Amino acid sequence: MKVTFPHMGYMYICLKALFNYLDIEVVVPPMPSKRTLSLGTQHSPEFACLPLKINMGNFMEAYEKGADTIVMAGGVGPCRFGYYAQVQREILKDIGINMKMVVLEPPQKHISELLIKVRELTGSKSWFDVVRAIRFAFNKACAVDEVDRIVHKIRPREIETGAVDLVLAEAIKWIDEAQNKKQLDEVLKQAKNELASIEVDYSRRPIRIGIVGEIYVILEPFVNLNVEKHLGRMGVEVERSIYLSEWINDHLFMGLLKMKGNKSARELAPPYVNHFVGGHGQETIGSTVKYGKEKYDGVIQLMPFGCMPEIVAESILPTVSREIGIPTFSLILDEHSGDAGVITRLEAFVDLLARKKEINDETKDAEGAFICADI
Amino acid sequence: MPVKIGVPRALLYYNYFPLWNGFFRELGCDVVISGKTSKAILDKGVKMSVDEACLPVKLFFGHVVDLREKADYIFMPRMVSVERKSYICPKFLGLPDMVRYNIPDLPNIIDVTVNMSRNEKNLIKSFTEVGRLFTGNYLGIRKAFQKGLQEQERFERLNQLGFLPHESIEQMEKGLISQNYSPSHPGKLTIAVVGHGYNIYDAYISMNLINKLRDMSARVVTPDMLTNDIIQDRSDELPKKLFWSMGKQMIGSAFHYMRSQSIDGIIHVASFGCGPDSFTQELIERYLRRSRNMPFLNLTIDEHTGEAGVITRLEAFIDMIQWRRAAQ
Numbered sequence: 001m002k003v004t005f006p007h008m009g010y011m012y013i014c015l016k017a018l019f020n021y022l023d024i025e026v027v028v029p030p031m032p033s034k035r036t037l038s039l040g041t042q043h044s045p046e047f048a049c050l051p052l053k054i055n056m057g058n059f060m061e062a063y064e065k066g067a068d069t070i071v072m073a074g075g076v077g078p079c080r081f082g083y084y085a086q087v088q089r090e091i092l093k094d095i096g097i098n099m100k101m102v103v104l105e106p107p108q109k110h111i112s113e114l115l116i117k118v119r120e121l122t123g124s125k126s127w128f129d130v131v132r133a134i135r136f137a138f139n140k141a142c143a144v145d146e147v148d149r150i151v152h153k154i155r156p157r158e159i160e161t162g163a164v165d166l167v168l169a170e171a172i173k174w175i176d177e178a179q180n181k182k183q184l185d186e187v188l189k190q191a192k193n194e195l196a197s198i199e200v201d202y203s204r205r206p207i208r209i210g211i212v213g214e215i216y217v218i219l220e221p222f223v224n225l226n227v228e229k230h231l232g233r234m235g236v237e238v239e240r241s242i243y244l245s246e247w248i249n250d251h252l253f254m255g256l257l258k259m260k261g262n263k264s265a266r267e268l269a270p271p272y273v274n275h276f277v278g279g280h281g282q283e284t285i286g287s288t289v290k291y292g293k294e295k296y297d298g299v300i301q302l303m304p305f306g307c308m309p310e311i312v313a314e315s316i317l318p319t320v321s322r323e324i325g326i327p328t329f330s331l332i333l334d335e336h337s338g339d340a341g342v343i344t345r346l347e348a349f350v351d352l353l354a355r356k357k358e359i360n361d362e363t364k365d366a367e368g369a370f371i372c373a374d375i
Numbered sequence: 376m377p378v379k380i381g382v383p384r385a386l387l388y389y390n391y392f393p394l395w396n397g398f399f400r401e402l403g404c405d406v407v408i409s410g411k412t413s414k415a416i417l418d419k420g421v422k423m424s425v426d427e428a429c430l431p432v433k434l435f436f437g438h439v440v441d442l443r444e445k446a447d448y449i450f451m452p453r454m455v456s457v458e459r460k461s462y463i464c465p466k467f468l469g470l471p472d473m474v475r476y477n478i479p480d481l482p483n484i485i486d487v488t489v490n491m492s493r494n495e496k497n498l499i500k501s502f503t504e505v506g507r508l509f510t511g512n513y514l515g516i517r518k519a520f521q522k523g524l525q526e527q528e529r530f531e532r533l534n535q536l537g538f539l540p541h542e543s544i545e546q547m548e549k550g551l552i553s554q555n556y557s558p559s560h561p562g563k564l565t566i567a568v569v570g571h572g573y574n575i576y577d578a579y580i581s582m583n584l585i586n587k588l589r590d591m592s593a594r595v596v597t598p599d600m601l602t603n604d605i606i607q608d609r610s611d612e613l614p615k616k617l618f619w620s621m622g623k624q625m626i627g628s629a630f631h632y633m634r635s636q637s638i639d640g641i642i643h644v645a646s647f648g649c650g651p652d653s654f655t656q657e658l659i660e661r662y663l664r665r666s667r668n669m670p671f672l673n674l675t676i677d678e679h680t681g682e683a684g685v686i687t688r689l690e691a692f693i694d695m696i697q698w699r700r701a702a703q
C-alpha cells in the first residue's frame with residue numbers, strides 16, 4: 001500500500017509524519033503547480049469548487065508516482081467538501097485510475113471513531129502507537145503554525161527583503177524531517193533562534209491586515225498566489241483567521257483540545273450572520289468583526305469562485321465594513337486568477353489603507369472614512 | 376384589516392407554498408404572492424445581490440423587492456433542514472441575513488428557523504413561533520398548522536398525479552379538493568426534466584422549457600411527481616448518503632427515470648454557479664453513461680442565457696430522440 005492525500009498548505013507535513021510513524025509508505029503528491037491545476041480542471045465538473053479540482057490534480061500526479069491509496073477527509077455537510085471524495089472517486093473510476101479511497105469522516109460522537117479508522121489503515125499497530133502518531137502529526141502542525149505566526153510579524157519589518165523566507169523554507173524542511181518529538185522540539189527552537197536573528201526595523205509601524213475566508217484558499221499558497229508573502233513584502237503585517245492546527249482540532253478532533261478555534265469567531269458573527277452557513281462563512285464575518293474591534297487597518301476575504309458559504313459572507317461584508325468601520329476586500333480565486341492582476345489589486349488596496357492610516361495618524365481623533373473594495 | 380403576509384414566488388415557494396398558505400390563511404392573515412417573474416423583477420434582484428450569487432438567489436431578492444410595498448410582513452423562513460441529517464444548501468442557511476443586509480426599506484421579516492435535521496418534530500415549534508406573532512391562541516395555531524399540513528398533503532398528491540407544482544397550486548386556488556386521475560397531456564415522447572423546482576417551473580427563468588417541450592408533443596415528468604420513498608430508495612444507491620435534500624431529489628429522480636422504459640430522454644437543468652448542482656449533475660451524468668445509452672441534455676441557465684439558443688438545443692435534442700426511435 002502506498003498512501004497519498006490531497007495538498008492543503010503544510011498539511012502534507014502532518015500526514016507524512018502520521019503515516020511514517022505508523023510505517024505506512026507515503027507518496028506525497030508533487031507540490032501543486034500549473035500542471036496539477038490543469039490536470040485537475042480537465043477532469044472535474046466545471047462548477048466544482050477550486051479545492052476539489054486541485055485535489056484531483058494531486059491524486060493524478062501521486063498516481064503517476066506510484067500511489068495506490070488515497071486518504072481523504074469527509075464531512076456531513078452542508079457544504080460540498082463532505083462529498084468531495086465521492087465525486088472524485090467516480091471521476092477517477094471513469095478515467096481508469098484505480099486507487100482505493102479511504103475517507104476519514106469527521107467523528108460524530110466520539111474521537112475514537114477517528115482512531116478506529118486510522119488503525120484500519122495500519123492493521124497491526126497498537127492503539128498506543130496510533131495515538132502517539134496522531135499526536136506527533138498534530139505537534140508538527142502546531143510547530144508550523146508557530147513559525148508562520150512569527151514570520152507574519154517579521155516579514156514587513158525585515159531589512160533585507162527575502163531574508164525571512166529563506167529561513168522559513170529551511171525551518172519547514174527541518175520540521176518535515178524531524179523523526180520524533182525531541183527532534184521536533186530542537187528544530188523548532190533552532191528555527192525560532194534563526195528567525196530572531198534576522199535583522200529587522202522595529203521602528204516601522206506596518207499596516208495590519210486580517211485574512212479571512214475559506215480555509216483551503218487561506219492555507220494553500222499556490223491558490224492564493226502567495227498572498228501572505230506578497231502582502232508582507234508590501235510592508236503589511238498579516239494575521240489570519242485560521243491556522244492548520246486549529247482546523248485539524250475543529251474538524252477532526254471535535255474541538256477536543258482547548259484552542260482558539262473557530263468558536264470564538266462564530267460568536268461574533270451575529271447579528272450579521274445568525275446561523276451556521278457551512279464552511280467558514282460565519283467565521284469570515286465573525287473574524288472581520290474581531291479585526292475591526294482590534295483596530296486592524298483592513299480585512300481581506302479569500303474565497304474560491306462559487307464558494308457558497310463565502311458568497312453568503314461576501315454579500316454581508318459591506319455592511320460589516322460600514323458598521324464596524326474596517327475596509328474589506330474580497331479576492332475571488334479561480335483557475336484563471338493570474339499573479340499580476342491580483343498583485344496590482346492588492347497593491348491598490350494596501351495603498352488605500354496606507355493613506356487612510358496616514359490621515360488617521362495625523363488627525364488622531366477624526367474618524368477615518370471606511371471603504372469596502374470589492375474587486 | 377387582516378395582516379398581509381408576503382411570500383416571494385421564488386425558491387421554496389414551489390415546494391412549500393400550500394403549507395405556508397394554509398397556515399397563514401387559517402390564522403386569518405392575507406397571503407400576498409409576489410408577481411410572476413419578469414425582467415423587471417429579475418433585474419432588481421441582480422442589482423441588489425453580489426455577482427457571485429446563483430441566479431435563484433438573485434431572483435429571490437427581486438421577488439422580495441417586489442413585495443416591499445405590498446405586504447406587512449415578508450415570510451422567508453431560514454430553511455436549514457427539512458429532514459433528518461440533511462440540509463438544503465448553505466445559501467438557504469444564510470438567506471434571511473443576505474436579504475436583510477442588502478435590500479433597504481423592508482417590512483418586517485419573518486425569518487423563523489426551520490431545522491428538522493435533529494428532530495422532525497421541530498417543525499411545529501417553528502410554526503408556533505410564527506403563529507405567536509399574530510395570536511396568543513395556541514389551539515388556533517395548532518389548528519392552522521394542521522390545516523397547512525393538510526394542504527401540503529393535497530398538493531403533493533396532486534403533484535404525484537402528474538400536475539406540475541405551480542399547476543397544482545392553481546388548481547387548489549380554484550377549489551379543487553382532490554382528484555384521482557392524472558391530467559392528460561398527450562404526447563409522442565416522454566421527457567424527464569430534472570432540476571430544482573424554482574428553476575424548471577418558473578417560466579421566465581426556464582425560458583418556458585416545459586411548455587416548449589409540450590409544444591413539441593412531449594409529455595413532461597419531473598422529480599416532484601415521484602414519492603419520497605422512490606427518491607429515497609434510488610438515491611440510496613450512492614455509496615454515501617447525500618446530505619442535500621434537493622440534491623437527493625435530483626439524484627433519486629434521475630436514477631429512477633434513467634431506468635424507466637417509458638422515458639425517452641432526460642433534461643437536467645442547473646443554475647450557473649450552483650454548488651450542489653455541480654456535484655449532482657456530475658454524478659447523474661457519470662452513472663447514466665455507464666448504465667444506459669439514454670439521451671441526456673444538460674442546460675445551465677444564468678441571467679444571460681438566450682432563449683434562441685435554448686430552443687435550438689431543445690429541438691436538436693428532440694429530433695435526435697425521434698431519429699433514434701425511427702432507427703430502432
Ligand code: SF4
Pocket residue numbers: 049050051079080081082214278279280304306307308309310650
Ligand atoms: S466551503 Fe467553499 S470551497 Fe469549501 S466545499 Fe464549500 S463551497 Fe467548496
Ligand code: SF4
Pocket residue numbers: 308429430431432463464465466467571646648649650651652
Ligand atoms: S441549491 Fe444551488 S441554485 Fe439553489 S440556492 Fe443553493 S446554490 Fe443556489
